[in-house]
Amino acid sequence: MDYIPREGQSIRNLLTKLRDQHGSDLRLFIVGDKRIELYSNENREPFFFHPNAAMFRAKHFVRYGTDPLLTAAGIKPGDSIVDATLGLGADAQLLSMATGKNGIVKGLEASVDIARITGMGLSAYQHGFSPLIEAMRRVEVEICHHTEWLEKQPSDAYDVIYFDPMFDEKLTQSYGISGLRNFSFDEVFTKKAVEEAVRVARKRVVLKDHFRSNRFESYGFTRMRRKSSTIHYGLIETDRRQV
Structure with a gap:
C-alpha cells in the first residue's frame, strides 16, 4: 500500500484528495498508536478491531x-x-x-x-x-x-x-x-x-x-x-x- 503522511489533515480531506487520485474504490488505513482504523470513500464510519462483547x-x-x-x-x-x-x-x-x-x-x-x-x-x-x-x-x-x-x-x-x-x-x-x-x-x-x-x-x-x-x-x-x-x-x- 502507498504510505501518505497525514500532516494534520482531516479524514474527510484525505478521502477527497485520494479519491481524486485513485478513484472511488478506495481504502484508507489510519495507523495510530492504539489501533488501525479503516475508511472507504463510500463510508465515513471507520472499521477497527476491538473485543466487542x-x-x-x-x-x-x-x-x-x-x-x-x-x-x-x-x-x-x-x-x-x-x-x-x-x-x-x-x-x-x-x-x-x-x-x-x-x-x-x-x-x-x-x-x-x-x-x-x-x-x-x-x-x-x-x-x-x-x-x-x-x-x-x-x-x-x-x-x-x-x-x-x-x-x-x-x-x-x-x-x-x-x-x-x-x-x-x-x-x-x-x-x-x-x-x-x-x-x-x-x-x-x-x-x-x-x-x-x-x-x-x-x-x-x-x-x-x-x-x-x-x-x-x-x-x-x-x-x-x-x-x-x-x-x-x-x-x-x-x-x-x-x-
Missing part, C-alpha cells in the same frame, strides 16, 4: 464456566473449531478460550479488509485480561469464502463448524458492528455451505441467527430457543468422533 463474555466464562455459544456448540478442551464467518472474531475468541492451548480455532473471512484488521487485532491487541489475550493469539485467520474452503477439506477434519452470518433482521447492534457491515463481503449463506460443513464436522454444525430467521428449519438445524434473547442457536449433530 468478547471481553465481558470471557470474564463471565472464567468466573462461571458458561456461555450460550459454548453450551450450544458443546466445546471441550482440545477441540478443533472453524468459525466460518469470522467478522470481528468475538465468538472465535470465546471458542479459543474454551478449547484451550491444545485446541485449534480457525477463522474464515471473505472480506480482505475485515480479515486484515481482525487478524492484526487478534495478534497485537493489548488489555489487562490475560486469558482473553492468550485466546486471541491462538486464533488462525484465513482469507477465503467459507463454502469454497469447506469444499476443499477432507471429511471429518474438524470437530465443530460454526456459522454466524449477517442477520436478515436488523438488530440494535453493539458498538462497531455497523462499521463491520460497511466493509463486509456479500457472501451469501447457503444450504451448500451447510452440506459441506456437515461432511467436514465430526461433532456438530452450529448456526447463530435471529429468532425470526427461517434458515434454521430451511437448512435442517434443530433450533435451541432462548425465550429472553433475540438470538437463537441451531444444531446439526454429526457425532462421527473417533473413539
Whole structure:
C-alpha cells in the first residue's frame, strides 16, 4: 500500500484528495498508536478491531464456566473449531478460550479488509485480561469464502463448524458492528455451505441467527430457543468422533 503522511489533515480531506487520485474504490488505513482504523470513500464510519462483547463474555466464562455459544456448540478442551464467518472474531475468541492451548480455532473471512484488521487485532491487541489475550493469539485467520474452503477439506477434519452470518433482521447492534457491515463481503449463506460443513464436522454444525430467521428449519438445524434473547442457536449433530 502507498504510505501518505497525514500532516494534520482531516479524514474527510484525505478521502477527497485520494479519491481524486485513485478513484472511488478506495481504502484508507489510519495507523495510530492504539489501533488501525479503516475508511472507504463510500463510508465515513471507520472499521477497527476491538473485543466487542468478547471481553465481558470471557470474564463471565472464567468466573462461571458458561456461555450460550459454548453450551450450544458443546466445546471441550482440545477441540478443533472453524468459525466460518469470522467478522470481528468475538465468538472465535470465546471458542479459543474454551478449547484451550491444545485446541485449534480457525477463522474464515471473505472480506480482505475485515480479515486484515481482525487478524492484526487478534495478534497485537493489548488489555489487562490475560486469558482473553492468550485466546486471541491462538486464533488462525484465513482469507477465503467459507463454502469454497469447506469444499476443499477432507471429511471429518474438524470437530465443530460454526456459522454466524449477517442477520436478515436488523438488530440494535453493539458498538462497531455497523462499521463491520460497511466493509463486509456479500457472501451469501447457503444450504451448500451447510452440506459441506456437515461432511467436514465430526461433532456438530452450529448456526447463530435471529429468532425470526427461517434458515434454521430451511437448512435442517434443530433450533435451541432462548425465550429472553433475540438470538437463537441451531444444531446439526454429526457425532462421527473417533473413539
